[in-house]
Amino acid sequence: MxxxxxxxxxxxxxxxxxxxxxxxxxxxxxxxLTGTKFGCGAGLCGACTVVVDGEPVxxxxxxxxxxxxxxxTTIEGLARDGKLHPLQEQFIEHGALQCGFCTSGMIMxxxxxxxxxxxxxxxxxxxxxxxxxxxxxxxxxxxEAIEAVAGTx
Amino acid sequence: xxxxxxxxEVPETAHAGLAIDRRQFLKLVGSGILVTFFxxxxxxxxxxxxxxxxxxxxxxxxxxxxxxxxxVWSGKVEMGQGVITSLAQMAAEELGVAxxxxxxxxxxxxxCPWDMGTFGSxxxxxxxxxxxxxxxxxxxxxxxxxxxxxxxxxxxxRVADGAVFLxxxxxxxxxxxxxxxxxxxxxHLAGKPALxxxxxxxxxxxxxxRRDGFAKVTGTAKYAGDMRLPGMFYARLLRPPAxxxxxxxxxxxxAGKLPGVIVVNQGGLVAVLHADPxxxxxxxxxxxxxxxxxxxTVDTDTIFxxxxxxxxxxxEHERRGNPAAGEKAAATLFEHRYENGYGAHAPMETHTxxxxxxxxxxxxWTSTQTPFPNQQQVAQALGIAPEKVHVITPFVGGGFGGKxxxxxxxxxxxxxxxxxxxxxxxxWTRAEEFFYDAFRPAAVVKIKSGIDGGGRIVLWxxxxxxxGSRSAEQFYDVPNSAVLTYGQWGRDxxxxxxxxxxxxxxxxxxxxxxxxxxQIDIMAASAKADPLEFRLANTSDPRMRSVLRAAxxxxxxRKSPAGAGRGQGIGCxxxxxxxxxxxxxxxxxxxxxxxxxxxxVCAQDMGQVINPDGAxxxxxxxxxxxxxxALSETLRFKGGDVLVHNFNAYxxxxxxxxxxxxxxxxxxxxxxxxxxxxxxxxxxGAAIANxxxxxxxxxxxxxxxxxxxxxxxxxx
Ligand code: FES
Ligand code: FES
Numbered sequence: 001m002x003x004x005x006x007x008x009x010x011x012x013x014x015x016x017x018x019x020x021x022x023x024x025x026x027x028x029x030x031x032x033l034t035g036t037k038f039g040c041g042a043g044l045c046g047a048c049t050v051v052v053d054g055e056p057v058x059x060x061x062x063x064x065x066x067x068x069x070x071x072x073t074t075i076e077g078l079a080r081d082g083k084l085h086p087l088q089e090q091f092i093e094h095g096a097l098q099c100g101f102c103t104s105g106m107i108m109x110x111x112x113x114x115x116x117x118x119x120x121x122x123x124x125x126x127x128x129x130x131x132x133x134x135x136x137x138x139x140x141x142x143x144e145a146i147e148a149v150a151g152t153x
Numbered sequence: 154x155x156x157x158x159x160x161x162e163v164p165e166t167a168h169a170g171l172a173i174d175r176r177q178f179l180k181l182v183g184s185g186i187l188v189t190f191f192x193x194x195x196x197x198x199x200x201x202x203x204x205x206x207x208x209x210x211x212x213x214x215x216x217x218x219x220x221x222x223x224x225v226w227s228g229k230v231e232m233g234q235g236v237i238t239s240l241a242q243m244a245a246e247e248l249g250v251a252x253x254x255x256x257x258x259x260x261x262x263x264x265c266p267w268d269m270g271t272f273g274s275x276x277x278x279x280x281x282x283x284x285x286x287x288x289x290x291x292x293x294x295x296x297x298x299x300x301x302x303x304x305x306x307x308x309x310x311r312v313a314d315g316a317v318f319l320x321x322x323x324x325x326x327x328x329x330x331x332x333x334x335x336x337x338x339x340x341h342l343a344g345k346p347a348l349x350x351x352x353x354x355x356x357x358x359x360x361x362x363r364r365d366g367f368a369k370v371t372g373t374a375k376y377a378g379d380m381r382l383p384g385m386f387y388a389r390l391l392r393p394p395a396x397x398x399x400x401x402x403x404x405x406x407x408a409g410k411l412p413g414v415i416v417v418n419q420g421g422l423v424a425v426l427h428a429d430p431x432x433x434x435x436x437x438x439x440x441x442x443x444x445x446x447x448x449x450t451v452d453t454d455t456i457f458x459x460x461x462x463x464x465x466x467x468x469e470h471e472r473r474g475n476p477a478a479g480e481k482a483a484a485t486l487f488e489h490r491y492e493n494g495y496g497a498h499a500p501m502e503t504h505t506x507x508x509x510x511x512x513x514x515x516x517x518w519t520s521t522q523t524p525f526p527n528q529q530q531v532a533q534a535l536g537i538a539p540e541k542v543h544v545i546t547p548f549v550g551g552g553f554g555g556k557x558x559x560x561x562x563x564x565x566x567x568x569x570x571x572x573x574x575x576x577x578x579x580x581w582t583r584a585e586e587f588f589y590d591a592f593r594p595a596a597v598v599k600i601k602s603g604i605d606g607g608g609r610i611v612l613w614x615x616x617x618x619x620x621g622s623r624s625a626e627q628f629y630d631v632p633n634s635a636v637l638t639y640g641q642w643g644r645d646x647x648x649x650x651x652x653x654x655x656x657x658x659x660x661x662x663x664x665x666x667x668x669x670x671x672q673i674d675i676m677a678a679s680a681k682a683d684p685l686e687f688r689l690a691n692t693s694d695p696r697m698r699s700v701l702r703a704a705x706x707x708x709x710x711r712k713s714p715a716g717a718g719r720g721q722g723i724g725c726x727x728x729x730x731x732x733x734x735x736x737x738x739x740x741x742x743x744x745x746x747x748x749x750x751x752x753x754v755c756a757q758d759m760g761q762v763i764n765p766d767g768a769x770x771x772x773x774x775x776x777x778x779x780x781x782x783a784l785s786e787t788l789r790f791k792g793g794d795v796l797v798h799n800f801n802a803y804x805x806x807x808x809x810x811x812x813x814x815x816x817x818x819x820x821x822x823x824x825x826x827x828x829x830x831x832x833x834x835x836x837x838g839a840a841i842a843n844x845x846x847x848x849x850x851x852x853x854x855x856x857x858x859x860x861x862x863x864x865x866x867x868x869x
Contacts, residue, residue: 021429022431025430029429034372034379038378039583044799074372084370091366092367095770098551099552100233100369102501104372127809129808135553136233137806138773143808
């Protein structure tokens with residue numbers, strides 16, 4: 001057990017945890033933030049994506065000890081002051097979801113991608129999103145939603 | 154519990170219901186105007202209802218309460234297909250209330266009447282008209298009540314926005330809530346109600362935003378794995394290395410030494426439990442077990458010959474004319490065999506359940522397409538009456554037919570919860586999901602067909618092994634035609650498949666259409682006819698002709714010469730009452746054999762369209778998902794050992810493989826709504842196979858059409 005301090009959705013957070021534990025399970029467990037999903041546990045699907053210091057990261061592969069001092073945003077922290085983030089708005093607007101299980105990861109991955117490159121081309125969006133899987137196959141609308149936010153369409 | 158964004162409501166009032174007979178059912182619902190109705194196939198419901206004391210003549214109901222809100226209860230579930238939007242839209246339309254005034258209560262065995270499950274395209278197709286009928290009945294009751302209240306004949310009344318008013322004076326009005334409050338009116342819908350005509354609708358036929366959109370983009374939508382109870386454990390279970398393996402020895406002492414870990418070894422259930430799922434996973438790793446694994450007799454490549462060998466005798470599904478006469482009339486005969494391997498459903502949400510046992514009652518939150526059959530399965534496993542089991546279905550993270558099976562994870566969670574006396578969650582890992590899935594069966598289709606000297610099809614003999622007859626029905630004008638099936642998925646299957654099989658989005662149809670439409674192109678080429686013209690010349694079915702024309706026109710069929718390595722293909726089919734035609738353009742890399750699909754136009758006639766945007770979304774999803782079965786999804790196995798453990802070994806469609814997709818709805822308002830969740834996936838493999846052949850001259854007879862297989866076909 002160690003004390004790990006980090007910023008979570010804009011709030012300073014301090015936890016007594018085993019540093020080997022993966023962020024995904026801490027989020028879904030004691031932090032009760034179940035919007036971040038488990039899909040594969042091996043970094044292969046992106047359902048667990050969160051944004052860490054501006055980068056999209058797979059929380060199923062991120063140990064708590066590497067979270068120390070970091071700034072973490074999860075899907076629950078994206079809307080601010082009761083107002084949806086543009087990505088959230090455009091996902092609804094474009095119908096970019098069906099079962100919704102991949103949606104948190106899709107939005108957070110896109111959020112991280114856009115922080116690094118606010119005006120990506122379609123090719124860059126495809127490359128940036130390619131390792132996020134959606135079995136309902138909402139791909140077309142997910143791309144359109146992201147393009148709408150990026151202002152590239 | 155109420156999620157106001159989604160309109161999904163889980164009232165906490167009704168936890169006393171035990172033996173749920175008709176009267177108690179209705180009592181639970183409360184006061185107001187209540188209409189009970191029936192969705193689906195009455196014969197099936199009857200048989201089930203007689204076995205279990207459920208109401209025999211309804212499986213859904215609708216109530217208008219004193220607050221003016223309209224609630225619909227049904228055992229169907231929302232798994233991404235958008236029923237909570239499309240069905241609410243229909244009820245709103247028929248009743249004359251705002252969409253926001255409708256609440257949908259789904260998939261709860263204690264609140265909803267019995268329902269066999271949510272499969273395929275049934276929800277809108279069967280549920281829609283029934284719900285519409287119930288809403289029309291409720292509207293008639295409201296009009297009668299309002300007529301007395303406002304002292305005016307019904308003919309002089311109008312309905313809008315949840316109120317009835319005088320046509321001549323809209324201010325003289327009474328709301329639904331005022332009419333429904335303080336009374337109890339019960340109607341059962343037996344006959345056909347007078348529905349409003351489709352042309353009058355203002356809500357349906359217009360795009361509606363998903364009602365679950367807000368919950369799903371904010372991470373607040375709850376799935377089975379998101380349910381939390383005080384003191385709950387996460388369980389991991391010991392699994393065999395192959396389906397036919399038997400446990401020889403097990404040593405759990407290492408797991409038991411981990412602090413806080415509970416070990417269960419009872420009645421074939423070997424499990425470790427902990428309050429932290431990662432500790433449970435480590436505990437599982439610490440278990441030492443040995444298994445007897447019989448030698449494998451089949452694998453990914455040998456399965457097709459095996460399936461032909463063990464196939465049961467055929468059943469004739471459809472027949473016209475006389476095949477022998479067709480063979481005589483044919484100038485040219487064609488005989489080919491088509492194959493499709495096993496396929497995984499691979500929903501992003503793995504099978505998950507949380508079970509809690511209190512006294513003699515069990516509550517299970519589970520990810521399923523079949524909550525009521527699951528209730529039965531859990532009851533049976535625990536040796537208790539089904540009424541003691543309450544199954545609740547939160548949002549389901551994808552099903553595609555894969556969550557309609559034995560409810561194994563719910564049974565495991567319930568058994569463990571009973572043993573340890575604490576709530577238990579069982580969430581399958583991805584490897585477990587790829588192991589216990591009821592896979593789409595590997596299957597074979599053999600077709601013998603013939604054309605006369607004028608390019609008319611005179612013979613069609615279609616034999617399906619292990620996939621069933623779906624979408625094999627003949628719509629070409631063939632005088633001598635037969636469809637025979639040898640074995641079905643999910644039945645007669647002992648000794649056929651090395652693991653469980655079950656329905657996969659449009660079960661069997663993808664292979665049947667791949668085979669038929671490939672064979673059609675082969676004949677067209679032999680007759681030196683354009684594939685589109687050949688189809689049009691051989692079918693007089695007006696719906697098929699119109700979708701073929703619509704797809705070809707928008708696609709620009711054969712308008713411009715395809716570049717090097719490029720090709721165009723077309724395919725069509727009927728599924729769940731909808732007609733669909735799909736044109737595809739591919740680019741084939743002859744060096745690597747890899748196929749890039751550049752463009753797809755899909756035209757669909759699905760009768761009246763309740764929610765056009767939702768329908769197009771489903772079509773795009775079908776087309777995109779279809780790329781996987783057509784090109785990449787290979788379930789490798791050796792005997793009962795599934796060699797796929799995660800997504801790195803099972804390639805589902807990704808953004809980089811996405812073609813430009815256009816989904817066109819061909820108007821047909823004279824027909825009630827037909828299926829929308831599956832039809833467009835049906836011709837994807839066929840159109841791509843035909844496009845590959847157009848690009849390269851190589852004909853593929855097996856799906857998925859992987860680079861290796863394309864290279865092999867190119868080498869001849
Ligand atoms: S759960 Fe983390 S990438 Fe799939
Ligand atoms: S919406 Fe279901 S997995 Fe993407």
